[in-house]
Amino acid sequence: MSSNRRNFIKKASAGALGVALTGGITSASAKSYSRIIGANDRIHVAVQGLGRRLGGFVEAISDKKNNIELMYLCDVMKSQREKAAGRFSKFIDHTPKLENDVRIILDDKKVDAVFMATPDHWHAPGACMAMQADKHVYLEKPCSHNPREGELLVAYQKKYNKHIQMGNQQRSSLESSEIIKDIHNGIIGDAYKAIAFYTNSRGKVPIPVKAAPPEGLDWALFQGPAPRKAYMHDIWNYNWHWYGWDYGTAETGNNATHELDIARWALDVKYPEHVDVYSGKFQYQNDGWEMYDTMEATFKFSNNKTIQWDGQSRNGYDKYGAGRGTLIYGSKGVVFIDRDGYKLYDLKGKIIRDKLLQGIEDGLALGGGGSLSTRHSINFFQTIRGKESLTSPIEQGVISQMLTHYANISSRINKSFEVDEITGRIYDRDAMKLWSRTYEPGWEIKPI
Numbered sequence: 001m002s003s004n005r006r007n008f009i010k011k012a013s014a015g016a017l018g019v020a021l022t023g024g025i026t027s028a029s030a031k032s033y034s035r036i037i038g039a040n041d042r043i044h045v046a047v048q049g050l051g052r053r054l055g056g057f058v059e060a061i062s063d064k065k066n067n068i069e070l071m072y073l074c075d076v077m078k079s080q081r082e083k084a085a086g087r088f089s090k091f092i093d094h095t096p097k098l099e100n101d102v103r104i105i106l107d108d109k110k111v112d113a114v115f116m117a118t119p120d121h122w123h124a125p126g127a128c129m130a131m132q133a134d135k136h137v138y139l140e141k142p143c144s145h146n147p148r149e150g151e152l153l154v155a156y157q158k159k160y161n162k163h164i165q166m167g168n169q170q171r172s173s174l175e176s177s178e179i180i181k182d183i184h185n186g187i188i189g190d191a192y193k194a195i196a197f198y199t200n201s202r203g204k205v206p207i208p209v210k211a212a213p214p215e216g217l218d219w220a221l222f223q224g225p226a227p228r229k230a231y232m233h234d235i236w237n238y239n240w241h242w243y244g245w246d247y248g249t250a251e252t253g254n255n256a257t258h259e260l261d262i263a264r265w266a267l268d269v270k271y272p273e274h275v276d277v278y279s280g281k282f283q284y285q286n287d288g289w290e291m292y293d294t295m296e297a298t299f300k301f302s303n304n305k306t307i308q309w310d311g312q313s314r315n316g317y318d319k320y321g322a323g324r325g326t327l328i329y330g331s332k333g334v335v336f337i338d339r340d341g342y343k344l345y346d347l348k349g350k351i352i353r354d355k356l357l358q359g360i361e362d363g364l365a366l367g368g369g370g371s372l373s374t375r376h377s378i379n380f381f382q383t384i385r386g387k388e389s390l391t392s393p394i395e396q397g398v399i400s401q402m403l404t405h406y407a408n409i410s411s412r413i414n415k416s417f418e419v420d421e422i423t424g425r426i427y428d429r430d431a432m433k434l435w436s437r438t439y440e441p442g443w444e445i446k447p448i
Helices: 003-021 030-036 055-062 078-088 102-106 120-132 147-160 174-184 219-223 250-267 371-384 394-413
Strands: 043-048 068-074 097-099 113-116 136-139 164-166 191-199 274-280 294-301 305-312 324-330 333-338 341-346 351-356
Touching: 043 055, 043 102, 055 068, 055 078, 055 371, 068 078, 068 102, 078 097, 097 102, 102 113, 102 120, 113 120, 113 371, 120 136, 120 147, 136 371, 147 394, 164 371, 164 394, 174 250, 174 333, 174 341, 174 351, 191 250, 250 294, 250 305, 250 324, 250 333, 250 394, 274 394, 294 394, 305 394
Parallel strands: 043 068, 043 113, 068 097, 113 136, 136 164, 191 305
Antiparallel strands: 191 324, 274 294, 294 305, 324 333, 333 341, 341 351
């Protein structure tokens, strides 16, 4: 928030208080007065991307205790904007502006922060544009489409000194934080291995064919930073995840981001030394799904620590007894952590402590949402106000995100590679060819 704006708001608040003391508030101005009180603490926000993650933000933005003014709802699809407006109308007493182009929103100096929940290829470019425009950013996972974007996010954050909360909301779980602190303090002895997993039973997807963009879709803006292509049937509505690398980061970027972050946090490691991946498309082999639907990745770190990722997109067998979560192995016991809480086991497999989440967070349903997302958003607001620190600052988020990029790169080049554990750079020429991507001219993220 600029000093000029702070001074203006203080004067406006003082003026409003003066009117109140002299009894000058009329019924006609009561609503306006109620919005002036506390204005120096109010955060003006916009939401870009109104699809499945929107539900995770509604409660935190709408709750009057959080003192948020929703100024804009932005999406490249007209029906998404209208649906989101209808959803918020049940909870807020004003009408946000509907916009399809986030660049118009970023030009509005009154906007303090932007929630970005677009397809993956928009995340880092949009966040960098927002920081340049003096906005704080709540950035959904994956925070980057490729490793280079992670480097740029950190560089932009340092230059513009804005807060970026990465949307891996389990970092705001009190239960996860509690048990990971205990792990660091030795509750299971020396923690040496983590298994992060995700299981889903996604079905067939259509084989994409050229088609006219659906009514109301700004296809050029959907593509944004990605090179221009003809529209393919149904690609805009979630299936962009599985139709090549232009927009998505496959299941690993889509979901492994969460559990791999917990694994890295628990083991207290940074970059691995070696990456090895087994992956392939094994279910519904003749459908339109172009990515792997099965992946097993191994990340080896110094001090003989290992993280394994086991991701099954279209085989619903829960071999770990849950749909998603993280197992942490130590010399004296094991911990299972997921969004519901944690369970602590001794070496005989006996539960010696467990704790369930004080709330609800949907782990597998599209969009997630619930108490963790709300808490994560409120932490973002309070950090902007200087009252808290981010639970998932971008400098940590990009390191965890690198694990997903390593796995995807290894899968794409079909070989293992070594990594510099200090810088995160890969010792393989073929792998480094995928360090960045080709951008639509004019949409590149400029180095700073």
